[in-house]
Amino acid sequence: MAEADALQRMRDLIGGIRNLPTLPIVIARLTRLLADPETSVKQVTEVLAEDQALTAKILKLANSAYYGFPGQIASVDHAVVMLGFGGVRDVALSASVIDLFRFSPKHAAELGARFAAPRFWEHSIAVGVATRMLARGRNLAEPEEAFVAGLLHDIGKLIMVEHLADEFLEILRDCQRRGRPFVAAEADREISHAALGRLLIDEWKLPERISGPVGFHHHLRVRRPTAGVTAAVQFADIFARARGVGWAGDDFLPPLEPEAARLLALDELDFGKFIQDFDAQMLRAAVFMELVGAAGP
Amino acid sequence: MGMVKAAELKAGMTLAAPLKDLAGRTLLKAGAVLTDRYIQHIREWGFEELAVQGQGEPAPPPPVVGYQIEGRSFAAVAAEVERRWSRSAGDATLSRLKAAVLARVAELVRLHGGS
Numbered sequence: 001m002a003e004a005d006a007l008q009r010m011r012d013l014i015g016g017i018r019n020l021p022t023l024p025i026v027i028a029r030l031t032r033l034l035a036d037p038e039t040s041v042k043q044v045t046e047v048l049a050e051d052q053a054l055t056a057k058i059l060k061l062a063n064s065a066y067y068g069f070p071g072q073i074a075s076v077d078h079a080v081v082m083l084g085f086g087g088v089r090d091v092a093l094s095a096s097v098i099d100l101f102r103f104s105p106k107h108a109a110e111l112g113a114r115f116a117a118p119r120f121w122e123h124s125i126a127v128g129v130a131t132r133m134l135a136r137g138r139n140l141a142e143p144e145e146a147f148v149a150g151l152l153h154d155i156g157k158l159i160m161v162e163h164l165a166d167e168f169l170e171i172l173r174d175c176q177r178r179g180r181p182f183v184a185a186e187a188d189r190e191i192s193h194a195a196l197g198r199l200l201i202d203e204w205k206l207p208e209r210i211s212g213p214v215g216f217h218h219h220l221r222v223r224r225p226t227a228g229v230t231a232a233v234q235f236a237d238i239f240a241r242a243r244g245v246g247w248a249g250d251d252f253l254p255p256l257e258p259e260a261a262r263l264l265a266l267d268e269l270d271f272g273k274f275i276q277d278f279d280a281q282m283l284r285a286a287v288f289m290e291l292v293g294a295a296g297p
Numbered sequence: 298m299g300m301v302k303a304a305e306l307k308a309g310m311t312l313a314a315p316l317k318d319l320a321g322r323t324l325l326k327a328g329a330v331l332t333d334r335y336i337q338h339i340r341e342w343g344f345e346e347l348a349v350q351g352q353g354e355p356a357p358p359p360p361v362v363g364y365q366i367e368g369r370s371f372a373a374v375a376a377e378v379e380r381r382w383s384r385s386a387g388d389a390t391l392s393r394l395k396a397a398v399l400a401r402v403a404e405l406v407r408l409h410g411g412s
Binding site for chain 1: 360362363364365377378380381382383384385388390391393394395396397398400401
């Protein structure tokens, strides 16, 4: 079975990479703290105090128009109160992952305009924004966690850039010259960017609530508890492409699975209004593109 | 930059160009922020209107999300939209999404498109 073969191949690949990108140590400690219902604000602020650069980014994001809190959030304590423990971790995570992936100059040159980091992140941010909107409107998950799931949905492609570079280039050529959708072109080669992303997120010890939607965003598993957010990521990916935001390797809409449309009650969604709201939120999310600019190519 | 009548000046407005007398001497520099006292002098000096920053101009268009719109016709953007849907024929939900996207594109082209 091609899918099982692809999954095994991705497991072997991830298992064999010695220098997988790692998250700041603070994120793992926050994740552990979050699992404990006894955790206090003081413990969270003490952990964050160890990483001043990350704290500065959290405050920059928390004060951005995207979150739209009234007044200035001047301290981590205040951010915890406004965003909640999970929200702070998710904002820290969003700020960190954009920094993690810098294409090596060799790969950046080969990929050129075919796959440029800023446009990849623009797509990813758009998927995060739309996933958050759906999660909020349909009460599927914590909005900030849904944003992270959307932001990370294609992170497997960035592993491909560095560790399956030749095949990644062939896939992009297939997409652009032969009009093949990315997912079909990678399946021909027993590659799955979604599985790669899920495996990486598992390595990072982040919750299944994030890894599940990343791993199954093209093939929903309806019985999983994360099916709602997964459906939201699936549609958000389609939507970002439909709206012409960013670039993820090909310019087709991936298939919308009927179960996803049903879980999201898309029949009842006013797309005109959704587009208006999305456009407004995307402009407010410019602060994330500033992080991309700071991270460099 | 826009012209504002002396009678309509308000404290806090910023001069967009230097205010000069007939001999060409500068009375107030560009960038000066008007106070009630300045406004009183300006009226006494007999100026009828002056250039003030940000007055009477249309607000700059907000940046546009998504498809490149500037300098393009609706047909050009719509062709790009159609290409994205070229593998999605027959999906009723996605057809409805396409109609909404095209309506938004048409609106944005009216506001920001053309050359």
